[in-house]
């Protein structure tokens with residue numbers, strides 16, 4: 001198994017594909033906005049509700065924890081019931097979770113809301129990738145996936161910018177911003193509903209994967225993915241663990257304490273990574289579609305991360321250079337990783353393949369956050385002791401080098417096959 005597989009069972013019309021693409025993008029925007037909606041209200045939650053740092057941290061960590069197990073079930077369900085139905089159901093769970101978070105009187109209710117949101121959101125993410133693979137498989141797939149992710153990143157950027165855009169809501173306290181997040185989750189649900197409705201035609205016409213082959217799911221099926229898939233999984237875990245634990249949790253504090261930026265400038269510097277991804281992710285997807293090669297781009301994206309971390313940790317050069325390098329890596333790796341996954345596995349195993357990757361990825365992100373925090377605490381990292389961050393940077397640096405090693409091994413395996421395939425296509429042209 002796991003030779004380069006055909007990426008689509010049939011061909012829904014181009015217009016239908018783009019309608020689905022737009023609906024899924026709108027849905028993803030709302031989903032990513034809600035994911036990043038806690039950070040901007042963290043300070044208000046502490047001031048007005050007396051939450052500790054641990055409680056605020058838990059509101060985000062509770063997203064990863066259930067998915068260390070549940071996301072695999074989610075992936076299998078996407079293969080079994082189809083992308084559209086699962087997008088709809090999980091967008092509903094996310095909306096319920098966002099509402100529970102916004103309207104709960106106590107911490108437990110809020111945490112339950114984030115838990116519900118997390119259970120829905122990761123499977124939702126798989127279903128949206130599967131939706132794009134269903135409709136764009138074999139034609140502009142990387143561009144389409146890149147464009148979807150770009151709109152999602154715009155949602156994350158929007159959440160980071162919401163204190164500026166919705167200053168009045170923030171002036172009233174912690175709750176109105178979360179009510180806005182709930183309204184955006186409702187838009188995401190409405191788009192998912194419209195996508196499910198549009199999808200019924202092509203699915204009934206047999207133009208999309210039916211999930212039939214997934215009915216006989218067995219645990220041993222998981223071991224039937226080929227070598228290239230396992231290298232990709234390892235890269236996914238190591239690269240996302242570094243990029244999300246560093247960029248989403250520690251980078252702002254690190255910029256402040258080690259490079260002397262104030263909070264606003266450090267946050268702005270960090271948000272440029274999202275902004276870069278909005279434009280660069282689809283652009284890189286387009287290049288991959290044109291060139292027809294994925295593995296070398298993945299290796300390049302993976303290589304930029306340790307280089308950027310080394311510049312940050314070992315030099316006093318301008319922060320712009322590492323920010324640009326991380327921005328390119330954050331755009332290039334996802335732009336290539338998900339289309340490549342859909343080429344390495346059969347269409348009716350796509351959800352399961354991503355589910356398995358994200359089981360380990362969720363554990364990796366959670367683990368990297370804990371290890372980095374522990375290393376900082378142990379070394380007493382602070383503005384007064386910037387050297388205390390050295391161990392964390394060494395940890396992130398080594399982890400990203402390990403990710404690069406897997407990207408190179410992947411290039412040696414899948415890349416050769418890509419070249420053979422391209423040569424065959426050229427010969428038959």
Ligand SMILES: C[C@H](NC(=O)[C@@H](N)CCCCN)C(=O)O
Nearest residue numbers: 032035122125149240334358361
């Ligand atoms: C598509 C990919 N998503 C993931 O890897 C998710 N498991 C985690 C998403 C967390 C932020 N929404 C990505 O975002 O590149």
